Amino acid sequence: MGGKKDVSEPVAGQAGRGGRKAAAAAAIAILLLAAAAYALHLMPGPQPGGNADLTKCGKAMGLISTALVRWSASKEPGAAYPDSLEDLSAAGFLERGPLSCPLGGRYVIEAGMSPDMPLGAVLVWEDGAAHRVEIEGRANRLVVHYVSCTARLHAFIQEIGPDGEEKAAGRLRARIDSLLSRQRRGGDLLKRARLDAAGTREEAAAVLRRGADPVECAFAACAAGYAGWGDLAPELAALASSGPMEPAEPHFSAAMALSRFGKPGGEKVLAAALGAEDYQVRKAAFEALRKAAGEDFGYAPFLPSGELAAAAARWAEWAGRAGR
Numbered sequence: 001m002g003g004k005k006d007v008s009e010p011v012a013g014q015a016g017r018g019g020r021k022a023a024a025a026a027a028i029a030i031l032l033l034a035a036a037a038y039a040l041h042l043m044p045g046p047q048p049g050g051n052a053d054l055t056k057c058g059k060a061m062g063l064i065s066t067a068l069v070r071w072s073a074s075k076e077p078g079a080a081y082p083d084s085l086e087d088l089s090a091a092g093f094l095e096r097g098p099l100s101c102p103l104g105g106r107y108v109i110e111a112g113m114s115p116d117m118p119l120g121a122v123l124v125w126e127d128g129a130a131h132r133v134e135i136e137g138r139a140n141r142l143v144v145h146y147v148s149c150t151a152r153l154h155a156f157i158q159e160i161g162p163d164g165e166e167k168a169a170g171r172l173r174a175r176i177d178s179l180l181s182r183q184r185r186g187g188d189l190l191k192r193a194r195l196d197a198a199g200t201r202e203e204a205a206a207v208l209r210r211g212a213d214p215v216e217c218a219f220a221a222c223a224a225g226y227a228g229w230g231d232l233a234p235e236l237a238a239l240a241s242s243g244p245m246e247p248a249e250p251h252f253s254a255a256m257a258l259s260r261f262g263k264p265g266g267e268k269v270l271a272a273a274l275g276a277e278d279y280q281v282r283k284a285a286f287e288a289l290r291k292a293a294g295e296d297f298g299y300a301p302f303l304p305s306g307e308l309a310a311a312a313a314r315w316a317e318w319a320g321r322a323g324r
């Protein structure tokens, strides 16, 4: 990969404005993000004797993940991601531009997205390609990679059933299409909430009370946080304390919105997120918790895994005592 020289570029601008200490902290944070993004190149790892296709495609998408992290590090908070991957390449964040899968699929970025969208929202996906791979010793599985809003690489995985590869690939495509269309509805609500457009509070409240669609709930919770609809705190607290964390992490979005209002109800979700794989998720959760508790319990998002788990356990205990 490009290495340290490349990732230091966004830091140079910050060093000019801030103190040496702040610049050093920013440099460490960006290097950690880059390291995390680079680690994604290896995920999911190549299996003995196969899966070269998956590795090549994963590496190309890992480069896109890295470029997106660097893009967001170089912009003001809340700035939008580029609307095309060509822009990412033209701005010098994506060398040699791996804009297509080495096996033929084309990578597509969803327009109008920014780093503060709900976790897990699909940002980049592969148009039209699914790779047949072996995972954990099981052959005949199909994978479509995507990159989420925290610039993590994920994969939709589907077994190839007796009805064959083509139908299974079609089902994978349908899952991504369905997720994207729900995401677009939610993204529209979030956009209008940022503009403070009339009527959106009622829409967000209705989505949160219905609670049917996790993707729309996540966007409604984000919209509530941005627009400052603190009177939706009971709905958000109910969302923060319910159900599994899939697929766009509505519970985390609800907890973050409550934190913005300085209201309780999201502590347990945030404490659980301190152990998340994603550095940016851990960092966001920690900042919200530290604001609520006024201390850090020895936690820092960049700690090695053993210390991280121990400190996260102290936070989990605190969240249990907060008992909401």
Ligand SMILES: [Zn+2]
Binding pocket: 057, 101, 102, 103, 105, 126, 129, 131
């Ligand atoms: Zn591919």
